[in-house]
Amino acid sequence: MGISALPEFLIEGYARWKATDFDQASEKYRELADHGQTPRVFAIGCCDSRVQTSKIFDADPGDIFVHRNIANLVPKFHDEGGHHGTVAAIDYAVDVLEISHIVIAGHSQCGGIKACHDLAVDPNSISVTPALSTWLKIVGDEFHRVEGLSSPQARVRALEFISVMTSLENLMTYPNVASAVADRGLRLHGIWQDLGGGTLMAFDPETNQFQAL
Known part of the structure; x- marks a missing residue:
């Protein structure tokens, strides 16, 4: 049926974490457990296992x-509405946690953005599920902004930045986000991380460009 006991390598990893990170910060973990969370920042990042915001x-x-x-x-x-995890997370962060900052975190070598690019160039080039195809249209509809670039690599890189800017723009279509921005100073931010080089770039709304930190 596919459901089985936890694999040994995960159990071993847990044992290492419990003996090191948890042990060193056990009082902090107990405080969080007893009194709840009060984060100032809400980060929306990619599922990519290499990304650790x-x-x-x-x-x-x-x-x-x-x-x-x-x-x-x-x-x-x-x-x-509908069954949508991202929307639910936005609502919880803004309305319940009342966070002060939302960060959209993009990154290099993003497989989702590469798939979006390939589908825009040739819808038959790769096979994706209907759910994934619909999801990628969020940024796929912006492909016209990069199609004039000379190489696939340049188009994909540009789309990685556009995915962040599009998500920032879309956030402001949410009534609760727009109200929090106007009424209590919620701020929206965009970043892009170079996975291999470690560089972090932040979106500057005044220049409409990403600048290295």
Whole structure:
């Protein structure tokens, strides 16, 4: 049936964490368990296993509320709602946790963005499920902004940045986000991480460009 006992390598990893990280910060973990979380930051990042947003900001447990999805995307607001994990996470972060900052975290070598590019160039080039195809349209609809670039690599890299900017724009279509921005100073931010080089770039709304930190 596919369900089985936890594999040994995960059990061993847990034992190492319990004896090191947890042991060193046990009081912090107990405080979080007893009093709940009060993060200031909500990060929307990619599911990619290489992306670890909390680590690149040297954040402690409880500092950053994290949601991950394919290609760090935020869909536009729709009144009809539906079963949507990203929308639920936004609502919880903004309305319940009342976070002060939302960070859209993009990255290099993103498989979701590469798939989006390939589907835009040739819909028959790769096989994806209907759910994934619909999801990737969030940024796929922006392909016209990069199609004039000379190489696939340049188009994919540009789409990685556009995915962050599109998600920031889409966040402002949510009534609760727009109200929190206007009424209590919620701020939206965009970053892009070079996985191999360690460089972090932040979106500058004044220049509409990403600048290396």
